[in-house]
Amino acid sequence: MQFSKSTDYALHALLHLALAKIPHNGNGHKGHNVGIKELSATLGVSESYLSKIMSKLRQDGIVRAVPGVNGGYELARQADQITFLDVIQVIEGRQGMFECSTSESRQHRLLAEEGTASTEQESPGKNGCLIEKVMFGAERQLHQYLREHTIQTVLNEASERCNPEANKK
Amino acid sequence: MQFSKSTDYALHALLHLALAKIPHNGNGHKGHNVGIKELSATLGVSESYLSKIMSKLRQDGIVRAVPGVNGGYELARQADQITFLDVIQVIEGRQGMFECSTSESRQHRLLAEEGTASTEQESPGKNGCLIEKVMFGAERQLHQYLREHTIQTVLNEASERCNPEANKK
DNA sequence: ATATTATAGATATTAGATATCCATAATAAT
DNA sequence: ATTATTATGGATATCTAATATCTATAATAT
Secondary structure, three states: OOOOHHHHHHHHHHHHHHHHHOOOOOOOOOOOOEOHHHHHHHHOOOHHHHHHHHHHHHHOOOEEEEOOOOOEEEEOOOHHHOEHHHHHHHHHOOOOOOOOOOOOOHHHHHHHHHHOOOOOOOOOOOOOOHHHHHHHHHHHHHHHHHHHOEHHHHHHHHHHHHOOOOOOO | OOOOHHHHHHHHHHHHHHHHHOOOOOOOOOOOOEOHHHHHHHHOOOHHHHHHHHHHHHHOOOEEEEOOOOOEEEEOOOHHHOEHHHHHHHHHOOOOOOOOOOOOOHHHHHHHHHHOOOOOOOOOOOOOOHHHHHHHHHHHHHHHHHHHOEHHHHHHHHHHHHOOOOOOO
């Protein structure tokens, strides 16, 4: 039950792309694309491996990629339109966190029998695994939080850390 | 990012132990211990593997185990004192869901420099990875939900499914 | 004492995550 | 058009964790 390193890499890469768009920084010119070399050096991850991750992000429309001289990556949407959930699902896949692998067991048959004594199809969806149901609820909670937090969330935190007086309520 | 099958098995096993304590059921006598054979047959999981899982649950004080004739397992606490989080942490371990593996990277050094321009140790905890910070928040949310849901939660759901009229508001 | 049941250790198998290399395709600059 | 540069996709290798089984041992009720 851990997020993979790839997810970590992806999130940091996107943060770097977002920061690269901001003019004030050391690199004078504003919106220059970021090549895999620069990303690799900044994050301390091999180019080969990072490439795969960036490709996935491109296939899912999170970043744009331009090959050739002065090519590289840039965010395909505004930073506040890239949620943590988006990124996680691209890298980790979209299967649920929990899957009841004993649905065919005697336990479920017994519980189901009692429930469906009289009416067979009156209340659909009521025959699912009750443990699964709790876990689905947990996943729903988690997803909501991850949808509410975006790359922009991190940018805001960063600028606030930079000068804490600026956004004084 | 998936819970292991072992977690699924553990939760179902505990539900079975909880149901075994309730008198009315098919097995006339009330609080008989449940052996690994019965558990294995009910869940459709091999005895060998299930044993390991039950051992872990015992080591963590979730169930009690009695060897010998008529031995078996029973819940070590009330069903409402066994949270989903308890079970998950026994099986999956207690490491965090997310670990920033690039904390030593140039990216973090740069972000940290800006933040700690003047005061060095005035605000502790402010130098952590900002992405990690968001993920910790997600984990906190998830854990809260999992602490609020117990084996008893499932029992209640089950009895409500059994006769929907009983607990009319 | 004996049959029964859980426990712990060793080990095998599988699947997924992590990582690298190389050939190819696309693009900008000349 | 040619060339240098950069991303892409395929193949493959390695490592780790999850899954699973077997066997010998310890503990307990009868």
